[in-house]
Amino acid sequence: MTFAGFGEYAVDFFDGLVADNSKAYWDDNIAVYRSDVRAPMEALLAELAPEFGAGLGEGKVFRPHRDVRFAKDKSPYKTHCGAVFELGRGGGAYYVELSPAGLRVGGGCFHLAADQLARFRQAVDTDLHGKALEASRRPMRAGKPRKASDDYDF
Numbered sequence: 001m002t003f004a005g006f007g008e009y010a011v012d013f014f015d016g017l018v019a020d021n022s023k024a025y026w027d028d029n030i031a032v033y034r035s036d037v038r039a040p041m042e043a044l045l046a047e048l049a050p051e052f053g054a055g056l057g058e059g060k061v062f063r064p065h066r067d068v069r070f071a072k073d074k075s076p077y078k079t080h081c082g083a084v085f086e087l088g089r090g091g092g093a094y095y096v097e098l099s100p101a102g103l104r105v106g107g108g109c110f111h112l113a114a115d116q117l118a119r120f121r122q123a124v125d126t127d128l129h130g131k132a133l134e135a136s137r138r139p140m141r142a143g144k145p146r147k148a149s150d151d152y153d154f
Helices: 010-019 023-053 114-124 127-141
Strands: 081-086 092-099 102-109
Touching (some): 010 023, 010 092
């Protein structure tokens, strides 16, 4: 299957889930989730795997159920669908998420080891890298979308 976009009812599905985060809603709409959200996300990962999965392994779509054991909010379902290519703790990762707000992408590291964190802090505490990192964050803080001209070399 090639990625041809998310299904026509993907955002509607999440809008409905935000309004009614219940097992009844989930059960009534599971077919829409599978066809318009989950299957396209899996197709997107398969298509991105040669470029973004190289060295990171297979992409993974996160489960739709929330872990509510220690949460005050006991809503059973996530109101987004996220997926990742990752090495694991301390390694790099690429993330994509579909929600009622739209499509979000990101990359970075998760749970850096102490020595990795020290090297990162040292790297950004320089005029060259620190200023470039700060400049790249300004549009994000202002809520502005990135433009192709916002590319920075680190």
